[in-house]
Amino acid sequence: MHYKTVKDVVDHSRRLHQQISQLYADMSQQHTQERVKMLLDYLQRHEKHLEEMLCDFEQDKSQKVLDSWFQYVPDQDLTDVLSGIAINDQMSVDEVVAMALKLDDYFIELYENMVESSHSSDAKSVFQNLLDIEKQEKIKTARTALSVQDM
Numbered sequence: 001m002h003y004k005t006v007k008d009v010v011d012h013s014r015r016l017h018q019q020i021s022q023l024y025a026d027m028s029q030q031h032t033q034e035r036v037k038m039l040l041d042y043l044q045r046h047e048k049h050l051e052e053m054l055c056d057f058e059q060d061k062s063q064k065v066l067d068s069w070f071q072y073v074p075d076q077d078l079t080d081v082l083s084g085i086a087i088n089d090q091m092s093v094d095e096v097v098a099m100a101l102k103l104d105d106y107f108i109e110l111y112e113n114m115v116e117s118s119h120s121s122d123a124k125s126v127f128q129n130l131l132d133i134e135k136q137e138k139i140k141t142a143r144t145a146l147s148v149q150d151m
Contacts, residue, residue, distance in 0.1 A: 006123050007058065007066035009114060013107060013130070014054040019078045020103055021047035023087075027096075030089040039096055039148045043141070050137065061126060068123040070114075081106045097145040104138040 024044035031037045058066065085099050111131035118124040 003069055003071060005066060006061075006068045006070075006126055009110075010054055010058055010066070010126075010130075013110070014051050014058075016078060016081070016107075017047050017051040017054065021051060023078070027087070027089070027091070031091070032089070033092075035148055036091060036093055036096055039093055039145060042144055042148075043096070043100055046137070046141065046144075050133075053133070057130070062122075065120075065122045065126060068118075068120050070117055070119065070123065076106070093145065093149050097142075097149075100141050100145070101138065104134060104141060107134045108138065 021044050024040045024047060028037050028040035028044060031040060081103060082099065085095075085102065087099070091099075108131065111127050111134060114127035115124055115131060118127060
């Protein structure tokens with residue numbers, strides 16, 4: 001088991017959102033189907049927003065909370081999170097939605113684990129807030145995906 005701080009976990013999440021945003025941007029540039037391209041553009045902006053929110057979040061929290069230590073599961077990179085998904089420029093709307101929801105689930109599970117393993121009420125509160133935000137963002141993603149499919 002690794003020991004990490006709250007700041008380390010928030011930084012890990014921020015970096016993953018940044019990588020996901022870039023992935024969606026790259027996929028959008030290569031895709032030819034207009035509906036899929038529109039969805040990818042939305043998802044890219046969505047991930048960029050989450051990355052910026054985590055930057056702001058770190059600045060708003062006290063250094064004491066950010067420096068709280070706890071046992072942490074090993075880091076996963078984007079390749080690990082997306083294992084089993086064949087990313088290509090012919091993905092359908094449904095395949096892109098499935099990928100986006102899998103990514104949302106990764107963050108939800110991460111924050112749920114952090115809430116459960118946090119001994120400090122302040123750290124628990126940080127991860128509960130992030131968990132609530134991710135759950136709301138997953139709902140937004142699903143709604144947007146449905147509206148794109150209805151076009």
